Amino acid sequence: MARATTGPAYPERFFAAASYVGFAGSPDSANSNTVVPKFNNEVSLLLYALYQQATVGPCNIPKPSSWSPVEQSKWKSWSGLGNMVPTEAMRLFVKILEEEDPGWYSRADVVSDAVVDVQMNTKTVSSENGRVVESQDKDVVSEGSGSISVYDQWVAPPVSGQRPKPRYEHGAAVIGEKMYVYGGNHNGRYLNDLQVLDLRSCTWSRVEVKTGAETSGETTISSIPCAGHTLVPWGNKLLSVAGHTKDPLxxxxxxxxxxxxxxxxxxxxYGKPPVSRGGHSVTLVGSSLVIFGGQNANRTLLNDLHLxxxxxxxxxEFxxxxxxxxxxxxxxxxxxxxRYLLIFGGGSHAACFNDLHVLDLQAMEWSRPTQQGDIPTPRAGHAGVTIGENWFITGGGDNKSGASETVVLNMSTLAWSVVTSVQGRSSLASEGLSLVVGSYNGEDTLVAFGGYNGRYNNEVNVLKPSHKSTLQTKMVETLVPDSVSAVNNATNASEVDARKDGRIMEIVMDNIDEEKVKSKEGGEHSLTALKKENEKLESELSQEKLQNQQLKQEIVEAENRNADLVKELQSVRGQLAAEQSRCFKLEVDVAELRQKLQTMEQLEKELELLRRQKAASEQAALNAKQKQGSGGVWGWLAGTPTSKEDNA
Incomplete structure (x- = not known):
């Protein structure tokens, strides 16, 4: 899978839009003599240029030598985009199509899996009856819908009922023995359905939402289509926090x-709520929700903290x-x-991260401790849940492929280990999947649903974790530096005491060596003085090394932030250049329309004058005709012929 943007993902929307317009399946349409017959020439040329920029890149072909005005216009429109990044071209392509044809979704065909596979550079696996076959590291045995006989392996249990529509960036939460799934993104559309999976019987059903009533003094509302939100269980209620909507607040x-x-x-x-956003994190700490980061409606990335x-x-606001x-x-x-809020991974418009940050909610201080063990690769769009002191994370991607490993972090030692891996293009190696903790036969079990990895998924997978990950992390506990133990001082006094006991043993061994030296040298007092001086120097040296290490870490963080800011600046510059180009084109169109309007006003005046002249001519002709038919002297003077009776 590929992850080109954060928040509302544009690759799948772009290819769906390109298929609707008529570009999909033909990345190089430079030799075509037509552009887009569905729109006027200006919009067609702009869509053509954005499609070429997104799929081929900046225009590096020479100006066409032919006299064809179509080829000249296409080359000029494409080359005018300069070095705009492909993701920005995708976004503008979809935006312009939505402005020109707001109802294109209802008339668009679903992009075929073959087109998506080519454009997204994803791996293919064999399938049976249209369902992806996922290989496992070992045989998986499932005994009914509520019994799992293996540990640390993902199992696809048999489910019944009407499956929900495939989706990603949805919200999921567990209340009792039921997992609720709300909203999400499918083929660029925001969903608003609420589905429920009975974890005991593995049966899907849809919740029929009631509206128009009043409960506890609050007027009920209809469900709102959204994606990138967070679903949090709170008593017998579900809290849907923020998210991307069609009409953002x-x-x-x-x-x-x-x-x-x-x-x-x-x-x-009450109070001042944060700016709207999606792709953020919401963590329930006691009776408070802690909201961090995300992306607002203007695609601006955030790192603010609210409660x-x-x-x-x-x-x-923190x-x-x-x-x-x-x-x-x-x-x-x-x-x-x-007490400690942990943030792992995520992405910007140009990169994905695998850094770990810790916020002490009492001291309100950020730190970036050293990670231990098998540190996960950079990823975004992953999902995580905690069981005890273990933090399980699965899914996500890094602009190249999906993350196939399910990893666990022991939050006391900050040591990572790999639980299991999946093979092929599995829904577990997807972006925007959900992960919750359910209960099977009284044991905590991970339940994963949905995701996007080149195609939208609606599969359910479960994993029963063993105690293996806890044992693995404790084996490396003695290798953890003192900077990591600062996270655990409040809850891990026994581990600190064990480290102190280790230091005491080192001091005892030093004393034994010291006694040997005393017996040889015979200078007890001088050796003690030298020992104290040596310890003092070693302490100062250790402090200097620690400060030096901290400075190096701060320098690396500053360089990383600077690199991210440079990439963000380039992206914003590209977006600004595109908007400026579009504004210029709009100004030209407005000037032309004004000129046409003036011409039309002049033509209307001339037309009105001609109408008056015509009416006057017709009236004069009518008067003359009436005079000719009046007879008598006036008729004789006018030359009216006399009748036969008058001649007689």
């Missing part, structure tokens, strides 16, 4: 669904010290010991 909106009354309502909050107190329904994570979206977040 200025600030975050929290919607609640009451599973007993099957009604949606808007949560009334919503669910007891007082009041928003509050001002933490230290170096925060760089602006990002589609990351994962977890809380440890109700």
């Amino acid at each position: 200025e600030t975050i909106q929290v919607r609640t669904f009451d599973i007993q009354t099957s009604t949606w309502s808007i949560l009334k909050t 919503l107190d669910l007891e007082t329904m009041t928003w509050d 001002d933490a010290v230290g170096v925060p994570p760089s602006p990002r979206s589609d990351h994962a977040a977890a809380v440890h010991a109700e």
Whole structure:
């Protein structure tokens, strides 16, 4: 899979739009004598240029020597885009199509898997009856819908009922023995359905939402199509926090669904809510929601931190010290010991990350501790859940391929290990999938659903974790530096004591060696003085090394942030250049329309004058005719012939 943008993903929307317009399947249409017959010439040329920029890149072909005005116009339009990045060209292509033809979704054909496979550079695997066959590291045995007989392996249990529409960037949460799935993105459309999977019987059903009633003084609302939101369980209610919508709001909106009354309502909050966004993280800490990062409606990446107190329904913005994570979206977040907020991975418009940041919610201080073990590769769009002190993460991608490993982080030692890997183009190596913790036969079990890896998925996979990951992380616990133990001082006193015991043993061994030296040298007092001086120097040297290491780490972080800012600046410049070009074209169109309007006004005046002249001529002719038929002297003077009776 490929991840070109964050937030609302554009590759699949772009190829769907290109297929609708007539470009898909023909990346190089430079030799075509027609452009897009569905739109006027100006829009057609602009769509052609953006498609070429997105699929081929900047125009590097020479100006056509033929006298064909179509070829000349196409080359000029394409070359005028300069070095605009392909992702920006995709975004503008979809935006212009939506402006020119708002209802194109309802008339568009679904992009075939073959086209998506070619454009997204994804791997293919064999299939049976249209369903992807996922290979496992070992045989998986499933005994009914509620029993899993293997550990640390993903299993696709048999499910019944009407499966939900394939999707990604949806929200999922567990209340009791049911997993609720709300919204998401399918083929560029935002969904608003609420599906429920009974984890005991593995049966899907759709929740019929009721509207128009009043509950607890709040007027119910209809479900809103959205994607990139977060679904959080809260008692017998679901909280849907923020997300991308067709008509974005200025600030975050929290919607609640009451599973007993099957009604949606808007949560009334106080204080200053954050700006609206999607691709953010929402973590429940006690009775508060902690919101970090994401991407707003203008595609600006964020790294701000906000809190919503669910007891007082009041928003509050955090001002933490230290170096925060760089602006990002589609990351994962977890809380440890109700005190430490962990942020892992995510992406910007140009890169994906595998850094780990920790926020002490009591001291309100950011830190970036050293990770241990098998550190995961950079990724965004992954999902994570916690079981005890273990943080399980699966899925995601890095602009080249999907992440096939399911990894676990021991949050006490900050040591990573790999739980399992999947083969082929599995839905578990997708972006925007959901991951929750359910219960099978009284044991905690991971449940994954949906995702996008070149095609939209609606598959359910479950994994029963063993204690292997805990044992693996404890084996490397003694190798963890002191900087990591700072995260665990409040809850891991026994581990700190063990480290102290180790240092005591080192001091005892040093004392034994010291006694040997004393017996040889016979200078007990001088040796003690030298020992103290040596310890002092070693302590100072250790402090200098620690400070030097911290400075190097800060320099690396500053360089990374600078590189990200440079990439962001280039992206913004490309977007600005495209908007400037479009504004210039609009100004030219307005000037032409004004000139045509003036010409039309002049023509209308001339037409009105001709109408008056015609009416006057017709009236004069009518008067003359009437005079000719009047007879008598006036008729004789006018030359009216006399009748035969008059001659007689």
